[in-house]
Amino acid sequence: MIYGMMPFMRQTLPYAELQQSIDYRWPTNSRVGQRASAQFTGVGDEKITLSGELRPEITGGAVSLLTLKLLADEGRAWPLIGGNGTIFGMYVVENYATTHSEFFSDGSARKILFTLSLKRVDESLTAMFGDLKKQADGLISGAGHLPGQVTSAISSAQSAAGNLISSVGGLLS
Numbered sequence: 001m002i003y004g005m006m007p008f009m010r011q012t013l014p015y016a017e018l019q020q021s022i023d024y025r026w027p028t029n030s031r032v033g034q035r036a037s038a039q040f041t042g043v044g045d046e047k048i049t050l051s052g053e054l055r056p057e058i059t060g061g062a063v064s065l066l067t068l069k070l071l072a073d074e075g076r077a078w079p080l081i082g083g084n085g086t087i088f089g090m091y092v093v094e095n096y097a098t099t100h101s102e103f104f105s106d107g108s109a110r111k112i113l114f115t116l117s118l119k120r121v122d123e124s125l126t127a128m129f130g131d132l133k134k135q136a137d138g139l140i141s142g143a144g145h146l147p148g149q150v151t152s153a154i155s156s157a158q159s160a161a162g163n164l165i166s167s168v169g170g171l172l173s
Contacts, residue, residue, distance in 0.1 A: 001018075001082050002079075002080075002081050003078055003080050004071050005071070005078075006071055008050070010058075010059055011059065012067075013050075013060050013114065014052055014054075014060070015050040015052040015116075016051060017049075017051045018048065018049070019049040019051075020046075020048050021045075021046070021047045021049075022046045022047075023043070023045045023046070024042075024044060025040070025041040025042055026038045026040055046119070047094070048080065048091065048118045049116065050115070050118070051113070051114065052113075053112070053113050054112040054113075054114065056110070061109075061112065065114065068093075068116065069096060072093035072096050076092070077090040077091060077121045078091060078092075080118060089121075089122050091118035091119060091121065092121050094119040095115070095116075096114075096115075096116055096117075097114065097115045098112055098113065098114045099114075
């Protein structure tokens with residue numbers, strides 16, 4: 001499985017459990033002498049919780065957890081895609097928790113339990129692909145400026161090298 005740019009595998013964050021929860025909205029209206037009537041108003045929150053145990057000498061550790069935290073700190077929705085190609089949708093990190101125990105002599109943990117709670121924020125897979133298209137368009141337009149930036153950086157480096165050679169030449173004469 002991959003969330004944004006974070007793959008879940010043995011070397012990073014292998015999860016031991018995936019829990020999925022989907023709410024469906026059925027508000028009710030009270031009636032005299034009868035059961036309340038219920039009406040389906042749509043799909044509610046969809047959440048996925050991943051939990052696992054890290055053993056840094058075998059699996060991922062502090063760097064993998066930091067990568068996940070940085071993704072969460074962005075405050076953006078990222079795609080969640082299963083290892084078999086299942087597209088779950090666009091998710092945000094709703095909660096991230098770790099428990100460190102069994103410490104090495106330097107204070108780093110031998111055992112880290114983690115729980116990651118994700119909440120789906122796209123309306124549908126169609127909306128998700130629209131969001132991905134916007135992100136890709138942003139990357140492509142940013143890449144369009146890259147050749148000019150590279151050329152400018154090369155020119156600056158050549159100018160600095162030329163100035164350095166002139167300075168050294170002046171010192172040698």
